[in-house]
Amino acid sequence: MRFAASIGSLSAAGVFALSSSAMHRLFIDETGTHDLSGAQDPNNRFLSLTGLIFSFGEIERRLNPGLVRLKQKHFPHISNPESIVLHRKDIVNRRHPFQIFVDPDKEDAM
Secondary structure, eight states: OOEESSSOOBOTTSOEEOOSSSOEEEEEEEESOSSSTTTTSTTSSOOEEEEEEEEHHHIIIIIHHHHHHHHHHHOTTSSOGGGOOOOHHHHHTTOTTGGGGGSHHHHHHO
16 A cells, blocks of 8 residues: 555545644554465455554544543443453453453443
C-alpha cells in the first residue's frame, strides 16, 4: 500500500491518503496460518491480515476511552479491568477472564 501526503480516503487506485502533519498509528493483526498445514480445518484455512490506522488524537479521544468503558462495563468483577488484553482466541475459548461469556445473556450484551 502506498501512502500519499494529503488528507482523504482510499481511492480507486488503492492509495490511502493521510495528513502529513498528523501522527498516526497502524495496528496490524493476523489470524489463520501461513502454510497449508491447516488447510483441512475451516478455522485455519486462510491467512488474514487486518490493519487499522488511527490518528494519535483519535486514539486518545475515542479509542482508548471506549475500550476502557467496554472493559469496565463487562468485567466489573476484575480489580483492574483496563489491564485485560482482548485476544480473539482467549475470548472464543472462554479463557480467563472471558469465561463469563458462557452465560448467553452476557455474551449477547458484549
